[in-house]
Amino acid sequence: MTAVTFDAVAERISVMLSVPTDGLTPQTPFSSLGADSFRLVELVVDLQEEFDSMFTQAELKQISTIGELVGLLGGERRAESAGPVSNASAN
Amino acid sequence: MTDELTENDLWLLNYYRSSEINGALFFGRVARIVRGPLQVDVTHHFADESNHAKYWTECIDDLGHVPDRQRSAYQDQYLEAAGMPANLMEVLAVTQVFEKRVISQYHRHLRFPGTHPRVRATIETIMLDERWHVKYVRDALLEMAARYGGERVDKTVEDYARADREVYAKTISEYGERIAFLGDAAGPDDEPDDEL
Numbered sequence: 001m002t003a004v005t006f007d008a009v010a011e012r013i014s015v016m017l018s019v020p021t022d023g024l025t026p027q028t029p030f031s032s033l034g035a036d037s038f039r040l041v042e043l044v045v046d047l048q049e050e051f052d053s054m055f056t057q058a059e060l061k062q063i064s065t066i067g068e069l070v071g072l073l074g075g076e077r078r079a080e081s082a083g084p085v086s087n088a089s090a091n
Numbered sequence: 092m093t094d095e096l097t098e099n100d101l102w103l104l105n106y107y108r109s110s111e112i113n114g115a116l117f118f119g120r121v122a123r124i125v126r127g128p129l130q131v132d133v134t135h136h137f138a139d140e141s142n143h144a145k146y147w148t149e150c151i152d153d154l155g156h157v158p159d160r161q162r163s164a165y166q167d168q169y170l171e172a173a174g175m176p177a178n179l180m181e182v183l184a185v186t187q188v189f190e191k192r193v194i195s196q197y198h199r200h201l202r203f204p205g206t207h208p209r210v211r212a213t214i215e216t217i218m219l220d221e222r223w224h225v226k227y228v229r230d231a232l233l234e235m236a237a238r239y240g241g242e243r244v245d246k247t248v249e250d251y252a253r254a255d256r257e258v259y260a261k262t263i264s265e266y267g268e269r270i271a272f273l274g275d276a277a278g279p280d281d282e283p284d285d286e287l
Contacts, residue, residue: 038120041175041182046124048178054239057177 004051004074016043026067047073096154099269108147109161115140132227139220150213173254180239183228184247188255190224203273
């Protein structure tokens with residue numbers, strides 16, 4: 001299993017989204033990566049498979065930066081307020 | 092749907108085609124990231140979805156029409172309501188629910204006695220693949236219980252099934268007149284078969 005470090009995650013993001021690693025910091029928001037939502041799904045699933053980690057949609061919704069993503073991949077747990085379809089009933 | 096396609100017949104075939112294209116694009120991404128033994132089945136699934144889009148394109152062409160680009164497919168509304176899956180188990184859970192919905196809709200179309208023979212043949216060909224999709228995904232989800240927890244897997248499938256029912260009801264309310272020709276076979280009460 002690959003160790004979960006910021007550099008390892010940033011390298012993976014760089015390859016998958018074709019963005020330079022030197023432009024990525026722990027504070028970089030996902031919204032600045034220029035990826036559509038399907039691409040982001042592909043990225044987060046790939047990262048979990050690569051780092052043998054697991055988190056849910058509910059946990060993912062609570063984070064917005066690469067640093068927070070590294071934390072989730074490293075096993076930091078977030079309180080789960082809802083299931084994977086929490087916004088379904090709101091629509 | 093007998094000799095001549097009506098505007099609504101054609102709309103529905105284009106809707107199917109568009110949904111299959113979106114399915115192929117989605118599963119192409121999944122095939123790119125999945126690891127281990129699932130690579131074989133997921134890549135097969137990706138190829139099937141692409142072929143289904145080809146079958147519908149050929150069907151529409153054979154019936155003398157040009158496939159029309161639709162602005163959105165069922166999946167677009169579906170993922171908007173259900174939320175994007177965040178891990179491989181959630182990807183397969185949403186796939187399981189969606190594939191059952193597809194089979195249910197194709198069943199309805201087959202039950203309509205006026206279905207054009209060319210359309211019927213296309214659906215029957217696709218259905219062979221769809222049944223396998225449900226089976227391999229169900230088996231994969233059972234295996235994933237060890238990693239994600241059986242309770243979490245069951246809850247995720249239930250949550251996506253609830254979202255699916257909401258989106259289907261919304262789709263029927265928006266496009267009901269388009270598929271009214273299917274008659275009773277198009278009723279919203281006909282839910283996907285849990286035993287598939």
